[in-house]
Amino acid sequence: MQKTIEITLLPHQLEQSEIIKQKLAEALNLAFERINAFEILKRSIDARSKTVIYRLQVNAFIDEDIIPQIFNVNYPNVADAKPVLIIGAGPAGLFAALQCIENGMKPIIIERGKDVKQRRRDLAAINKEGVVNTESNYCYGEGGAGTYSDGKLYTRSNKRGDINKVLNVFVSHGAENDILIDARPHIGTNKLPGIISAIRETILNAGGEVLFDSQMTDLIVDFGQVKSIEVNFQDKYLAENIILATGHSARDVYELLSRKNILIEAKPFALGVRIEHPQSIIDSAQYHAEERSEFLPPAYYSLVEQVGSRGVFSFCMCPGGIIAPCATGQNEIVVNGWSPSKRNNPFANSGTVVQVTLDDVLGYDPLRMLNFQSQIEQLAFNAGGGNLVAPAQRMVDFVNNKLSLDLPKNSYLPGTKSSMLDNILPNFVSDSLKVALPLFGKKIKGYYTNEAILVGVESRTSSPVRIPRDKETLQHPQVLGLYPCAEGAGYAGGIISAAIDGINCANAILNK
Incomplete structure (x- = not known):
């Protein structure tokens, strides 16, 4: 039998499992020996009174052993599947790519910046020399702005999608299990780059592609339907579906859309x-x-x-x-x-x-x-x-x-x-x-x-431009196959909400 209840602990008691079992037994009016195991579901600090406490939501296993929950996603090989172009390798782009693979589509990520390892050198130049690489910096590059800007995962986007799925994907790629239970989960800039690299490997191993140093320089639309993009003013990539997940600092993307008379606000x-x-x-x-x-x-x-x-x-x-x-x-x-x-x-x-x-x-x-x-x-x-x-x-x-x-x-x-x-x-x-x-x-x-x-x-709290989209199909109202996504389009604010929006855009393509 299992029971989920809330208990409180003093800070020094948090790591003491025997005390937690004793509190569970007392709260459930059971003998201590009947609490075989427990699982912490949620954890938060309550500092409203002078005595600071932790509030825990705990699942108690009574007269039975704990059964570990294993998160597993089937990522089939999509090397020969229909391609979806994803512009931007931030959380929206990466999670859109993972969802495309789940849905049997081949993601091709087009990222103007460098991979997380190469980005470090450019960030060092910014901090030590005051020199900005306009294509590789705190905002541009693999993982997006969040990779080297903290990795905070707190969100209020409970109705937008499956937050736990996003958190579990992070854990399965190397994040600590604590992010599943903390009220204000946080990965940390020192750990997030390795996790982002692991996500990239999942995408590549499933037959997806990730192209760095690849800036979208044109968007080709024919009779209201996307046809292809131009990269670095020369290469063309064909696709009927494009997820535009460029983040809130890609000003050239807004300017490109404006020049092409594609509606922005x-x-x-x-x-x-x-x-x-x-x-x-x-x-x-x-x-x-x-x-x-x-x-x-x-x-x-x-x-x-x-x-x-x-x-x-x-x-x-x-x-x-x-x-x-x-x-x-x-x-x-x-x-x-x-x-x-x-x-x-x-x-x-x-x-x-x-x-x-x-x-x-x-x-x-x-x-x-x-x-x-x-x-x-x-x-x-x-x-x-x-x-x-x-x-x-x-x-x-x-x-x-x-x-x-x-x-x-x-x-x-x-x-x-x-x-x-x-x-x-x-x-x-x-x-x-x-x-x-x-x-x-x-x-x-x-x-x-x-x-x-x-x-x-x-000044970069959110995008100063919105790229409109249909509420049902998530496509741009003027351009079929163009899916404005996450922070850069004005529909997200943070790693989790951006990741969820990427998932939603990939699902919208599947449902089209």
């Missing part, structure tokens, strides 16, 4: 800064103690405030993390954050951004929000003075309109320069942040402090 996004604190400040506030217990992970936070008609919110929070330079073009500054699997760096960072609406950038050009985003990134670059040095300001100084005389030690490797962020951010963004930050300080003790640094700019 301007889309709201969010803009702001990345804020970094000493991790100890966040730990102390969230865990109600001077020092974090060795049995607790570095603390995270999630903040939101309504300032007039605008939302101001934290985004992509990275405990024990690093601020990364994520520009994809020359003469622009874009910052993001990531954490290693142990989240053991001394700083905590998070994007803190303000909603930008269509009314803020007037006009009818579908690329106007993208152009606005680009202009802000160029202003940030100029303020930093080059080599990806980022403009920055202490938090209280920013709110009080003061130039910081110096800047605190921080994790942004190309370096920071004291700047007035008001000269970079639009007034409505600056003003909203100045109202919200002191209010955030009332929610988290110690948050509002000059020990915190604001680094500009956090």
Whole structure:
């Protein structure tokens, strides 16, 4: 017999199986000996009261042994099957490819960047020399932006598809089992590249193809039906079905669609800064103690405030993390954050951004929000003075309109320069942040402090362009066989939701 119940534990009890069995026996009013085994289904930290606890959902095996659940997917050989072109090897593209194989179709992934191993050299050049390879960087390359930007798997996309399937695919390719049970699962930038490589091998072993250094330079449409793509201005690949999973930073793809009069739409996004604190400040506030217990992970936070008609919110929070330079073009500054699997760096960072609406950038050009985003990134670059040095300001100084005389030690490797962020951010963004930050300080003790640094700019929170698609078929309304997918098309926000959207697009092709 099996029973699923919830129990609570103190942090130091989490790894003590005998204590867990005892709590299960007490909760079920059974003798201890009858609990043969247990399986933790979900695990989360509850720090709302002074005593921090873990909440566990546990499946107890009573008078019977545990039966291990084995996740197995049949990937048939599709080398000679009908091809599907997938543009982009991020989570959407990779999971679309896996689903194509399950569905008996041959995926051919066209990726403008390099494989995960080769990407490392270009990222080193970005961090150490301030040099951006416009085809291989934090956003472009195998695994997409998430590969070297943390691997956070938290999502609210419960209704979009099978989250557990996505998590199990990651585990079957090398991720820790913890991601199946943690409320905020996280792989870590140090581990995700190996997992992505393993997924690629699965695709290749099943007869799929993955082509690197291959930029889509044209999309050929005939009488409203996709026919082929051009790669690197010379090679052509024929296909009746194309999944467009290029991510939210492939500006040339939006420009290509616009030139070809393929419908795209301007889309709201969010803009702001990345804020970094000493991790100890966040730990102390969230865990109600001077020092974090060795049995607790570095603390995270999630903040939101309504300032007039605008939302101001934290985004992509990275405990024990690093601020990364994520520009994809020359003469622009874009910052993001990531954490290693142990989240053991001394700083905590998070994007803190303000909603930008269509009314803020007037006009009818579908690329106007993208152009606005680009202009802000160029202003940030100029303020930093080059080599990806980022403009920055202490938090209280920013709110009080003061130039910081110096800047605190921080994790942004190309370096920071004291700047007035008001000269970079639009007034409505600056003003909203100045109202919200002191209010955030009332929610988290110690948050509002000059020990915190604001680094500009956090501008790639989501795509500033939407590529429309039919709700039922997932095809572009003007172009049969074209499947706009995931973040780059405006239909996802993060690794899990992007992966699910890739799966859904592959299934839509099967059902066509």
